[in-house]
Amino acid sequence: EIQNLQDSFSKRNPTIHKPYSCFQIRENLFQNQTDTPNRRISKLQQYMNQYIISKGQKLSDIMPQIESNINLAKKFPGIGATYLEIHSPRPSILIEPNVPVIQGKCAKSDKDFKVFGVYEGVSVEKITNYLQEPYKYHKLMTTPESFPKIKQAANNVGIDLYSHFFCLMDESHLLVKDVDYRDNIVLPMNDFFLFKQKALVSATPIAFSDPRFKAQGFRTVTIDADYNYKQDITLIHTNNTLQSIRDYLEQHNDSPICFFINLVDYSHSLIKELGIQNESSIFCAPKSVQKLKNELEFNNAYDEWKSDRMRKFNFFTSRFYNAFDLEVDYTPHVVMLTDIKASPYTILDINTDCVQIAGRFRNGLSTLTHIYTTDNNLPIMTTEEIRIHQFAQEHAYNTIRTLYNSAASETERNAFGEAMRSLPFNRMLYPDGKKNYFAIDNDTNDKLVTGSYHDSDRIISLYYACYMFRPSCTGYIYQFKDFSQLLLQGSKMTVKEKRKKMVAILSELKEPLSEFDLDFINEMRKVDSLLIEAYELLGLDSIIEMDYSQKRMNEAIILKRMQGNTTVKLIKNSFKTGYKYKCSQIVSELTRIFEMLNIHPHKSIRGETINHYFDTVPCRIGKKRERGYFLRAELL
Secondary structure, three states, X not given: OHHHHHHHHHHHOOOOOOOOOOOOOOOOOOOOOOOOOOOOOOHHHHHHOEEEEOOOOOHHHHOOOOOOOEEEEOOOOOOOHHHHHHOOOOOEEEXXXXXXXXXXXXXXXXXXXXXXXXXXXXXXXXXXXXXXXXXXXXXXXXXXXXXXXXXXHHHHOOOOHHHHOEEEEEOOOHHHHOOOOOHHHHOOHHHHOOOOEEEEEEOOXXXXXXXXXXXXXXXXXXXXXXXXXXXXXXXXXXXXXXXXXXXXXXXXXXXXXXXXXXXXXXXXXXXXXXXXXXXXXXXXXXXXXXXXXXHXXXXXXXXXXXXXXXXXXXXXXXXXXXXXXXXXXXXXXXXXXXXXXXXXXXXXXXXXXXXXXXXXXXXXXXXXXXXXXXXXXXXXXXXXXXXXXXXHHHHHHHHHHHHHHOOOOXXXXXXXXXXXXXXXXXXXXOOOOOEOHHHHHHHHXXXXXXXXXXXXXXXXXXXXXXXXXXXXXXXXXXXXXXXXXXXXXXXXXXXXXXXXXXXXXXXXXXXXOOHHHHHHHHHHHHHOHHHHHHHXXXXXXXXXXXXXXXXXXXHHXXXXXXXXXXXXXXXXXXXXXXXXXXXXXXXXXXXXXXXXXOOOOOOOOOHHHHHHOEEEEEEEEOOOOEEEEEEEEEOO
């Protein structure tokens, strides 16, 4: 029977001849390597626990309800797993990763299966009141952080939480993906294992190492299809994301564009550089919305998606990657962006993030593109190497803990305690000191995914290995790759850091400057006009010597301009050697010349300013004995 299923599966998934353009694809790069991010369940287990879905069908057409103690791997988004649980005849708690998902599902729920959303701002009292309503089946949808409020409300009305409700952990891969920066996402997991009826679901499952899954007999059930659901995707490997996006926009102006970039500062800088402020919207977390509106004066920022808030250019952070239905009456172009050198936050996991993003558009999309950079300085580690490293970290932690428990004095105990808290393995523990296996899995997954951006061959091979995509590949190499990063990083770099980068870039220019070089310098002038003026008047060595100081560069420029040929000629035209000049005359004439040349000295113009241009002797002039200077010789 297994052999028949294997034969059937092979017929439905014939070998696809893979096109390539400017890259020589090494298809066997990962062929024998199991250390790819998010390793899937074994083939044997898939065939033993597999449902097949046809085009146009939903999960409810092939499965009466979600079984208990399974990890439902639905392989592609949008087949109605949460819909099935909402409409199953039993009380349910659905744990969702983000608020927009809950808001969207609540808005669509019907009166027979009314969904009640629980997130920040929803009180225990409101949950208690909902549970007292005479609904046939209560349906609660909550964020992980708000799950404790449901526990309290259930206790208030005398409900045995663990026997009464079926608990579904939706988008379960995020337990691993997000735990490093959002530790409360695993907050409900100790309770999850106490439910008599429970399951996990994800279109992009990640294998869990937590032994409780095995102890409770969890198995993986896969939903596959009898039709080709692969999504065409264009991969653009670049060293200049800004220029690649400019080129992309020139070729894709027939439909709105949705950018998925997990960094608000980056998106905002990109919008500014492209000059599309009035045509753009950013969808992100509430705190980022406040920053965009209050600090960056960008008002088209929202923490909740609505179709009427969409514009020609729309930017989404990871808050909107998962479990979120983006329904519009057109098919947009979709761009995913990874700029590894600009920020590791922009890294996209091909087997989870990219699959999820592609599945957000329920009515389809026009094109899907991933623009990405690589960095061959990134470390590459196998799963085995990562686990050895984790074991060493655990051993170091346990050694210090033994010393902590054996400390002879309070001072020693405090010192060892401080050392324990600073060790890397401490991040892989719950507050009570027990192992957080989701954090350990996160560390493994994160290192594998980051290493995949070492070179384009690895990215391309991962895309070909992914069940969701049918890739075509291209790449562009631009001059001065660092400058686009400079522009896009501007909002989060210090002035000194930015100037150091600019000086490094300028140092690569060779004399004589070409027309392209001059255009490039003019582009840099828009970023920091003072530094470019200093470069032109003083030279790079002087800028470095002045430690990139705003004040010192300003003063040096003023002095240089005051000593420039035009300035000197005009001053020599007004003042002659062998003559005496009152200080009032000197101030008046120098002021006139500087204003004419648009020179604004850092210090006030005084009589002694003439000493910059002439060798002088102080003197008194006229009956009133006014202060002045006798000009003996020209200095310049």
